Amino acid sequence: MEIKEKFRELSEEKEGAYMAHIYYGDPNEEFSLSQIEILVKHGADFIEFGIPFSDPTADGAIFQAACERALRNGITPPKCIQGIKKLRENLDIPIIVTTYYNIPYIAGVKAFLSEIKEAGAQGIIVPDVSLEEANPLLDAGREVGIHVIFQVTPLTTEDRLRRIAAAASGFLYVVNVEGVTGARETLADSTLKLVNRVRKHSDIPIMAGFGISKKEHAAAVVSAGADGVITGSALGEIYQKNLENPEETLPKIARFARQIKQGCIKGYIRRLNAQNISYEEV
Amino acid sequence: MVKSKRLYEQQRLPDKRGYFGKYGGQFVNEILMPVLIELDENFDRYYPTSEFQEEFHRLQRDYGGRPTPLYYAKNFSKSIGSKVYLKREDLLCGGSHKLNNALGQALLAKKMGKSRLITETSAGQHGFATAMAGRALGLEVEIFMGIKDIARQASNVKRMKLLGAKITPVKTGAGVLKDAVSDTLREWTSCSRTTHYLMGSTVGPHPFPKIVAAFQSVIGKELKNQILEKEGRLPDAIIACGSGGSNAIGAFSSFIDDNKVRLYFIEGGGGNLDADNSAAAFQLGKPGILHGALIQVLQDEYGQIKSSKTRAAGLNYPGRGPQICYLYDTGRMKVGYAFDEEVFEAVKVMCQTEGLIPALETAHAIAYMLNHKEEFYGDEVIVLNYSGRGDKDLEVITRRFYGD
Numbered sequence: 001m002e003i004k005e006k007f008r009e010l011s012e013e014k015e016g017a018y019m020a021h022i023y024y025g026d027p028n029e030e031f032s033l034s035q036i037e038i039l040v041k042h043g044a045d046f047i048e049f050g051i052p053f054s055d056p057t058a059d060g061a062i063f064q065a066a067c068e069r070a071l072r073n074g075i076t077p078p079k080c081i082q083g084i085k086k087l088r089e090n091l092d093i094p095i096i097v098t099t100y101y102n103i104p105y106i107a108g109v110k111a112f113l114s115e116i117k118e119a120g121a122q123g124i125i126v127p128d129v130s131l132e133e134a135n136p137l138l139d140a141g142r143e144v145g146i147h148v149i150f151q152v153t154p155l156t157t158e159d160r161l162r163r164i165a166a167a168a169s170g171f172l173y174v175v176n177v178e179g180v181t182g183a184r185e186t187l188a189d190s191t192l193k194l195v196n197r198v199r200k201h202s203d204i205p206i207m208a209g210f211g212i213s214k215k216e217h218a219a220a221v222v223s224a225g226a227d228g229v230i231t232g233s234a235l236g237e238i239y240q241k242n243l244e245n246p247e248e249t250l251p252k253i254a255r256f257a258r259q260i261k262q263g264c265i266k267g268y269i270r271r272l273n274a275q276n277i278s279y280e281e282v
Numbered sequence: 283m284v285k286s287k288r289l290y291e292q293q294r295l296p297d298k299r300g301y302f303g304k305y306g307g308q309f310v311n312e313i314l315m316p317v318l319i320e321l322d323e324n325f326d327r328y329y330p331t332s333e334f335q336e337e338f339h340r341l342q343r344d345y346g347g348r349p350t351p352l353y354y355a356k357n358f359s360k361s362i363g364s365k366v367y368l369k370r371e372d373l374l375c376g377g378s379h380k381l382n383n384a385l386g387q388a389l390l391a392k393k394m395g396k397s398r399l400i401t402e403t404s405a406g407q408h409g410f411a412t413a414m415a416g417r418a419l420g421l422e423v424e425i426f427m428g429i430k431d432i433a434r435q436a437s438n439v440k441r442m443k444l445l446g447a448k449i450t451p452v453k454t455g456a457g458v459l460k461d462a463v464s465d466t467l468r469e470w471t472s473c474s475r476t477t478h479y480l481m482g483s484t485v486g487p488h489p490f491p492k493i494v495a496a497f498q499s500v501i502g503k504e505l506k507n508q509i510l511e512k513e514g515r516l517p518d519a520i521i522a523c524g525s526g527g528s529n530a531i532g533a534f535s536s537f538i539d540d541n542k543v544r545l546y547f548i549e550g551g552g553g554n555l556d557a558d559n560s561a562a563a564f565q566l567g568k569p570g571i572l573h574g575a576l577i578q579v580l581q582d583e584y585g586q587i588k589s590s591k592t593r594a595a596g597l598n599y600p601g602r603g604p605q606i607c608y609l610y611d612t613g614r615m616k617v618g619y620a621f622d623e624e625v626f627e628a629v630k631v632m633c634q635t636e637g638l639i640p641a642l643e644t645a646h647a648i649a650y651m652l653n654h655k656e657e658f659y660g661d662e663v664i665v666l667n668y669s670g671r672g673d674k675d676l677e678v679i680t681r682r683f684y685g686d
């Protein structure tokens with residue numbers, strides 16, 4: 001399913017979007033596949049499919065450990081791409097690949113994007129590619145039909161925000177805390193400000209991520225105007241506590257996904273209410 | 283002529299986007315872009331001013347002990363067969379060239395209104411220099427260091443602690459420099475408003491390679507004056523060890539345009555040139571992106587970065603800085619390596635000929651000369667950039683020679 005179509009569907013249903021981020025192959029491929037299945041069944045609208053990298057400098061301790069484990073257990077980019085193909089056999093929602101730039105660079109940027117496109121992905125996030133270095137990725141993305149998703153942060157200046165919004169496609173990834181991925185207890189006010197700042201430049205869908213670990217976080221962010229939320233390391237935290245038998249944590253993961261999705265729905269309704277359109281809070 | 287002039291400019295300075303040829307750039311998360319832009323603007327604003335230059339010069343001279351001498355190593359020269367001078371960066375306070383850069387960046391950080399310095403260290407030389415500069419300029423210091431390096435460079439850890447620096451052990455990966463750089467970058471994303479990342483070598487995203495090269499260029503400037511005074515001519519060759527390349531670029535800086543001066547860069551050969559046993563990125567690596575820049579880097583077929591290996595902690599990094607990569611690509615600089623065993627032998631030779639204990643890093647350049655005497659002729663004048671002293675390696679060296 002195309003990214004745009006998913007957002008249209010969600011706005012018709014009056015729901016905020018939920019994207020769940022995992023690193024594939026941690027601790028093994030089978031678990032990743034069942035984890036994704038559970039996440040989708042219990043509320044995820046997008047899957048952010050991480051291809052592990054040896055030096056994930058924009059990720060916090062949880063995902064760093066995830067990458068290290070997955071690589072130690074033998075995961076490779078080709079195996080990840082096979083994983084996307086497997087998922088596509090009975091999964092319709094958008095899949096966004098996340099990886100660090102050396103992976104597509106070594107494979108050849110265009111060849112890599114073609115491969116993930118063919119496997120069934122819709123977009124790519126490369127957290128260590130700044131707007132300044134993004135042209136090869138943007139050119140290949142346009143040619144192949146893969147959306148290049150950009151991140152913006154509270155520190156992004158007005159001028160950069162405008163230029164990034166102009167280059168972005170699919171959606172914009174709003175990083176709501178000054179820091180790397182990691183579950184945080186409170187949600188910075190800066191998120192809300194940042195969403196409003198982006199809206200001045202673009203009506204591209206906005207997904208807010210980094211540090212979202214609770215229903216209330218999701219509701220707050222969506223009611224402030226984000227089209228959806230991204231959770232990552234909070235999920236990793238759940239199954240990393242039981243790496244011997246990660247399958248045992250799947251019920252917890254299901255509950256987590258339901259909570260976040262509920263927050264997305266609640267936040268959406270709160271926002272509509274604030275706009276003086278009355279809807280029952282469910 | 284015009285073309286070669288442009289080439290020299292590219293070899294000395296990156297383009298606006300931070301590239302030396304195809305190497306360099308700014309491969310970082312958007313979180314870090316505003317602070318890198320801020321850093322570049324502030325460096326260009328402060329560095330050329332006479333006020334900054336005077337303060338920097340005063341610190342280098344009165345605090346650091348510059349200029350460092352250029353020593354004619356008569357006895358060592360006999361073992362090579364040509365006239366060898368040592369540029370004595372080991373005599374800079376702290377024991378290595380690292381203080382040049384640490385003082386410069388700490389001063390810049392202060393001008394920018396930052397209150398805290400973070401950095402990583404492997405040999406502990408850069409960490410120690412940063413701890414010193416932090417104290418001298420009144421800035422808080424936190425240092426990330428791999429657990430393996432903490433163990434093998436214990437005396438430098440003690441020195442840093444004595445100066446009040448906070449040491450944060452890095453357990454991820456192999457617990458070495460690469461992992462410490464990653465963790466420092468992570469830390470920086472959460473505190474860049476108040477904190478400066480004092481990059482230790484000519485690596486990382488633009489503008490770091492440019493800034494570190496500028497602060498280390500004092501080595502080459504002094505060297506040029508000193509050799510002209512002593513020999514009345516330029517040297518035939520300059521040889522330096524390195525990983526990121528800061529001591530080498532510093533020493534080369536005043537000679538890049540002089541094609542007659544041969545430049546040698548010696549990297550860590552490790553145990554041997556088999557995969558996973560070496561730090562020789564020019565021999566075993568290929569272009570890739572690590573820690574914010576496109577560089578020559580050790581990696582597997584899929585682009586996963588490999589850990590480097592060498593007994594010299596300060597050379598134990600899988601990548602070469604962008605400027606060093608470019609100097610190599612354009613043929614301006616010759617690249618060599620030395621194996622751990624050869625390096626220990628070189629330490630012995632320097633101890634016995636000159637009574638100087640070199641750092642294991644520095645001993646790579648010494649080993650290269652000893653093993654490639656045929657490249658240096660009898661009437662030639664060679665300058666070896668003697669980047670650091672070996673006190674920090676004393677335990678490793680004595681254990682190697684005398685057992686436990």
Ligand SMILES: Cc1ncc(COP(=O)(O)O)c(C=O)c1O
Pocket residue numbers: 378379404405406407408482483484523524525526527528529530595596597641643644669670671
């Ligand atoms: C004495 C000494 N020489 C050389 C180096 C290598 O660094 P660079 O390549 O930046 O000169 C180090 C690094 O720690 C060092 O301590």
